[in-house]
Amino acid sequence: MTSRGPGAATAAPLELDGLTVRYGAVTALDGVSLRLAAGTVTGLVGMNGSGKSTLFRSVMGLVRPDAGSVRLWGADPEAERRRGTVAYTPQAEEVDWSFPVCVRDVVRMGRYGRLGPARRPRREDERLVAEAIEKVGMSELADRRIGALSGGQRKRVFVARGLAQEADLLLLDEPLAGVDRTTEETLTALLRGLAAEGRTVLVSTHDLQNLEALCDDAVLLHRRVILHAAPAEVLRPENLARAFGGANGTGNGADTGDGARTREVPG
Template sequence: MTAPDAGYAIDVDDVTVRYGDVIALAHTTLRLRASTVCGLVGMNGSGKSTLFKTIMGLITPQSGGVRIDGLTPARARRGGTISYVPQSEDIDWSFPISVREVVMTGRYRHLGLTRRPRRRDHEAVDEALRRVELTEFADRQIGQLSGGQRKRAFVARGIAQGASILLLDEPFAGVDKRTEATIIALLRELADDGATVLVSTHDLQALPQLADQAVLLMRRVLVHDTPERVIAPDNLIRAFGLDPLDDAPVTGEGR
């Protein structure tokens, strides 16, 4: 692995991840600087979720490494630098917890030994709810929200956390166009404020409005360029019509 570059917010260097004999990521390198929205595109099984979990430090690669603002993923996660919104939250939607309380969980590391929210914590949560347009739903039980509203609530949790790096796995899946437009505008605003956003999406049509740059993934990075160049027909054929790892010992799909 090359020496980490503190100038990169996300530095994924030559990472390989296997599940047994299955290659999920092969020699994958991805480097993003701050104030960037990067769209992550690839077919199911291309390794997008594995890449997110590796960046978060939830999966340890067999080779290569990851740095987040020059830190290990574990240290970045403990320090609240990075926030992850997975494709589906592992939560009991019937649990009696309000939207406000869900967002407040993003303040956990700020609460001190008493774990009691202070004025600045409530203010951070109120501001996060305002930014995702959920203020009027703050006291509603989380399971009463629509799918798109739930996703906005978990984006708000990352904002309240104060994370400078946000990972979002398919935040537009199952949401209406209004919610999609709201999330896109919010992510652009966060990037303008200095955040780094990596977001996976199947909505290629909206990619140029969403992202400054994009990555085409098929168990390794095929193209990292502007959205318009990434979704050019020749590149999409490479990702969706051919296996770019036909010279590697792949015995199943990535995850």
């Protein structure tokens, strides 16, 4: 765990206040306010185009909000990102799998921000890389090119990169999508263990059957926060219907607020 000033002890690892993001005329996030408690796994649930990936990218500074704010432990998010206290695992579609690097190389990238001026890994860095690879069950494939891995194996590698970074806040965009049962169980147990250590995890998922096993709480998102509650409450059919079908013009595109649908915006 990273040491911080005395004020950070009571501050939320992640706090969004009125976060609004637009892509041209399309509103991807509309006044999203959210506060995560330390040492928890929070599920982010919503249909494609509901704003999940946009939320992650906003936290990481990859998307500039049109309104609202992002705070990490009550501090400027840019400063925390530079310190390496937050790690982001994007969806597989955002990664160039033809890039000629092996598993160990990718996981080692998680240590880059903590290396000295020469950017040469030390013994401690290599130890943490090896431990992260072992935790996700990829030690036997540590020297394999990432392009030769299965979908589930690729997910494990990028989770391992976040572990090697020693980040206190992990943002995972669909890490369980398309994985086999073994990988799902491995990653679920790993994320629960990280929360028990005091780390905070925000994970987007379409796997509603595993939501209660994976998460302490869940956020139902459709451009706005519809509900932030225990997984069992979020999974009530009447609540899911507010985000996944029929209600307020929801469907395959973003709701413009007047019942009309526009093109789908990034997750």
